[in-house]
Amino acid sequence: MVFLSEIPPVTGNEALFCSILGNTILSTIPGISGAGPTPEKTLLTPVLDAELITRGTITSYPVKPNTPTGCPTPASITRAMMGLTGLQPLFINAGLRYLPTVPCLDVYGEIGEDPRFGPAVKHADALYKKGEWIGAFLSHQSDLLVLGECVPGGTTTALCVLRALGYTATVSSSFVENPVSKKEEICATALSRIRADQISKPLDIISYTGDPMMAVAAGIAKTYSGDLLLAGGTQMLAVSAIIKSIRSTLPGVVTTIYVRNDRSANLENIAHQIGVKIFYVDPGFEDLGHSGLARYCIGEVKEGMGAGGAMCLAYLMGYSPEVIRNRILATVNAYN
Amino acid sequence: MVFLSEIPPVTGNEALFCSILGNTILSTIPGISGAGPTPEKTLLTPVLDAELITRGTITSYPVKPNTPTGCPTPASITRAMMGLTGLQPLFINAGLRYLPTVPCLDVYGEIGEDPRFGPAVKHADALYKKGEWIGAFLSHQSDLLVLGECVPGGTTTALCVLRALGYTATVSSSFVENPVSKKEEICATALSRIRADQISKPLDIISYTGDPMMAVAAGIAKTYSGDLLLAGGTQMLAVSAIIKSIRSTLPGVVTTIYVRNDRSANLENIAHQIGVKIFYVDPGFEDLGHSGLARYCIGEVKEGMGAGGAMCLAYLMGYSPEVIRNRILATVNAYN
Numbered sequence: 171m172v173f174l175s176e177i178p179p180v181t182g183n184e185a186l187f188c189s190i191l192g193n194t195i196l197s198t199i200p201g202i203s204g205a206g207p208t209p210e211k212t213l214l215t216p217v218l219d220a221e222l223i224t225r226g227t228i229t230s231y232p233v234k235p236n237t238p239t240g241c242p243t244p245a246s247i248t249r250a251m252m253g254l255t256g257l258q259p260l261f262i263n264a265g266l267r268y269l270p271t272v273p274c275l276d277v278y279g280e281i282g283e284d285p286r287f288g289p290a291v292k293h294a295d296a297l298y299k300k301g302e303w304i305g306a307f308l309s310h311q312s313d314l315l316v317l318g319e320c321v322p323g324g325t326t327t328a329l330c331v332l333r334a335l336g337y338t339a340t341v342s343s344s345f346v347e348n349p350v351s352k353k354e355e356i357c358a359t360a361l362s363r364i365r366a367d368q369i370s371k372p373l374d375i376i377s378y379t380g381d382p383m384m385a386v387a388a389g390i391a392k393t394y395s396g397d398l399l400l401a402g403g404t405q406m407l408a409v410s411a412i413i414k415s416i417r418s419t420l421p422g423v424v425t426t427i428y429v430r431n432d433r434s435a436n437l438e439n440i441a442h443q444i445g446v447k448i449f450y451v452d453p454g455f456e457d458l459g460h461s462g463l464a465r466y467c468i469g470e471v472k473e474g475m476g477a478g479g480a481m482c483l484a485y486l487m488g489y490s491p492e493v494i495r496n497r498i499l500a501t502v503n504a505y506n
Numbered sequence: 507m508v509f510l511s512e513i514p515p516v517t518g519n520e521a522l523f524c525s526i527l528g529n530t531i532l533s534t535i536p537g538i539s540g541a542g543p544t545p546e547k548t549l550l551t552p553v554l555d556a557e558l559i560t561r562g563t564i565t566s567y568p569v570k571p572n573t574p575t576g577c578p579t580p581a582s583i584t585r586a587m588m589g590l591t592g593l594q595p596l597f598i599n600a601g602l603r604y605l606p607t608v609p610c611l612d613v614y615g616e617i618g619e620d621p622r623f624g625p626a627v628k629h630a631d632a633l634y635k636k637g638e639w640i641g642a643f644l645s646h647q648s649d650l651l652v653l654g655e656c657v658p659g660g661t662t663t664a665l666c667v668l669r670a671l672g673y674t675a676t677v678s679s680s681f682v683e684n685p686v687s688k689k690e691e692i693c694a695t696a697l698s699r700i701r702a703d704q705i706s707k708p709l710d711i712i713s714y715t716g717d718p719m720m721a722v723a724a725g726i727a728k729t730y731s732g733d734l735l736l737a738g739g740t741q742m743l744a745v746s747a748i749i750k751s752i753r754s755t756l757p758g759v760v761t762t763i764y765v766r767n768d769r770s771a772n773l774e775n776i777a778h779q780i781g782v783k784i785f786y787v788d789p790g791f792e793d794l795g796h797s798g799l800a801r802y803c804i805g806e807v808k809e810g811m812g813a814g815g816a817m818c819l820a821y822l823m824g825y826s827p828e829v830i831r832n833r834i835l836a837t838v839n840a841y842n
Contacts, residue, residue: 300609307609311648
């Protein structure tokens with residue numbers, strides 16, 4: 171087992187971990203997202219995940235940080251890595267249905283709407299500009315930024331954006347059985363609107379069919395002056411595809427091996443089409459002794475809340491795979 | 507003329523300027539606050555000030571950054587100093603009526619209510635804890651923090667809190683003629699509620715009669731590990747009085763000489779009672795050649811949005827009084 175597929179060429183030593191929180195109403199369509207106990211409750215997941223990572227526990231709602239099938243959420247992994255490294259993560263609120271329970275750097279965006287029926291992201295330009303402000307601000311504070319996301323339903327918006335930008339893409343899912351046909355149906359309708367209106371500019375494509383996280387992430391990538399790693403799977407590839415049109419060098423993407431192993435998605439192929447380098451973390455959950463984490467290996471959850479990037483960052487900071495694995499196990503065991 | 511009364515004993519060199527934005531409904535009582543063209547519009551002032559400082563211009567509303575009588579707002583001074591030093595300020599939203607137009611670190615608080623009729627600050631404990639989180643986060647990012655505030659009507663909440671804590675206090679005002687009797691009337695009613703309920707703990711006093719800024723500022727002061735300067739007049743003395751009960755060393759306070767010269771307030775005496783050191787900036791607006799800035803010298807505006815602290819910080823960073831004064835003049839002239 172290789173813990174990290176390759177060492178990213180980053181040199182910063184004032185590291186910062188951020189994660190962008192956002193909602194798209196698509197996550198409330200039954201079967202689209204596994205990131206919550208019910209479709210409607212997926213809208214609350216970014217808030218609960220941020221609370222878990224910030225406080226180490228969720229007290230604002232009577233829930234455990236597990237999926238309905240008993241998998242520890244990826245936020246648990248991110249929490250474990252923040253505890254291990256002593257890093258204090260910063261959450262960015264790009265547009266949520268519910269008020270966060272912990273402090274967030276807020277751009278005062280709105281939840282993404284259904285791209286089949288109208289604009290998905292209002293004021294994408296303004297969100298992008300606020301992302302630029304955040305990127306410049308964080309450049310003063312750090313020289314290595316690992317930027318994750320938490321957007322339930324976001325693989326569907328990623329699919330729409332990647333296709334609209336001309337990529338041959340199939341995206342991943344937090345479900346073992348990727349609800350491909352539902353995603354394709356939404357994507358087909360969104361793309362027909364985009365084609366009818368002859369939309370081609372990346373920010374306009376976000377407006378039509380993306381989510382608020384994408385606009386903020388692209389703005390941050392535009393102005394951040396240090397080393398940048400995007401932490402996530404196909405959702406971060408959609409961001410990369412946007413960034414390609416606005417920045418000369420593409421930041422690397424880091425995710426888990428479980429996303430790469432998703433046969434319903436063509437992660438590596440999309441990355442090749444965009445020309446972005448992906449780094450894979452393999453935390454070896456199959457033999458960690460936790461049945462819920464082991465389910466990541468058969469395709470459940472896989473990634474989220476920058477968990478892959480958080481593990482990568484801990485490794486780059488000098489923590490060994492064993493220490494990282496043990497910390498994750500101890501953290502998730504403490505919840506149960 | 508001495509530009510800075512005394513050099514604060516700070517050693518940090520990774521400086522950060524933050525300002526906490528908040529509202530209290532008290533600012534809408536006619537005659538209480540001069541921080542806006544009408545009493546109702548004072549609620550919008552923190553949002554407009556933050557926009558001015560972040561973007562250098564206000565585009566979201568058709569207003570100029572001047573008071574109704576033609577004085578440049580203190581935010582103009584803060585903007586000038588951020589431009590001069592290259593610092594990128596961070597705004598903290600402690601509880602506002604209107605959504606900010608620029609990114610803010612948000613604690614998801616609410617506007618302060620009228621302390622005569624019920625609790626002024628809901629969930630002051632939660633705001634304080636979120637302030638603690640922010641203080642710890644900013645400790646990772648900087649080693650010198652200049653912390654300002656923008657709370658129209660905040661001298662009245664400061665009066666209530668200082669009196670409730672047992673200090674002999676009269677507070678300053680953005681008006682030339684301090685509406686002392688109105689403030690005293692509000693304070694008397696608030697204090698009678700506090701006495702009736704035998705409230706004495708500082709956070710409880712904020713709950714009864716403070717504003718959301720105070721709770722967040724106190725939390726930040728509790729955990730910030732670098733050098734801290736509170737930037738403001740009597741409002742920051744109210745924060746100091748709270749901090750005194752929760753932190754062993756009191757941060758210094760920095761403000762303008764125009765607040766010290768306010769004969770309707772006893773700034774120096776309050777500071778002496780608390781045991782806090784105050785530093786005064788005298789930017790010499792009387793001979794800068796701008797009639798609006800000169801009105802600061804006869805007691806208008808005086809201070810706000812951490813303007814005194816921003817000038818102090820620029821000076822500590824090595825900018826000469828002449829360079830600072832010229833930058834302020836050029837900035838305010840550009841608006842007119």
